[in-house]
Amino acid sequence: MSFDGAPQRRQAICKSCEQEYPFITAFVRVEQESSSAIVYAACHGHEPEPEAWLDVVLGPFSGPDFADNVTFSCRVRSTGATLVEGPVAAEGRVHYFGCMLSPEQARSHPSGGQAWEIVTFVATNEPTLRAWIGS
Ligand SMILES: [Zn+2]
Secondary structure (H helix, E strand, C coil): ECCCCCCEEEEEECCCCCCCCEEEEEECCCCCCCCCEEEEEECCCCCCCCCCEEEEECCCCCCCCCCEEEEEEEEECCCCEEECCCCCCCCCCCCCCCCEEHHHHHHHHCCCCHHHHHHHHHHHHHHHHHCCCCC
């Protein structure tokens, strides 16, 4: 697993508390698979413990409808990750999200294991995200 180009970072502003936070977009190459992933990470939360909100879009990225893509959403803390209802980081409904998985669907999805590997890879290797959640 590797980044496909350097992850992109920009400052975003939270709509509910108006605080500025780093927003990361990372393209991830999944070795020996026909699929790849885009990870959107918001380094911002409203809990005392730092947490990041991630949308992971995984699939072949074949248009025009990207129906074979799936999107997992989760909340990541230093103590671990939790599946949540998405999207949580990317704004609006991005056309290549494919099937937005609920936490229940994500748990039983065949790509679930790979999605967690991607989350772990990005949380470990993207310096801003790693520093934020303190992993
Ligand atoms: Zn906020």
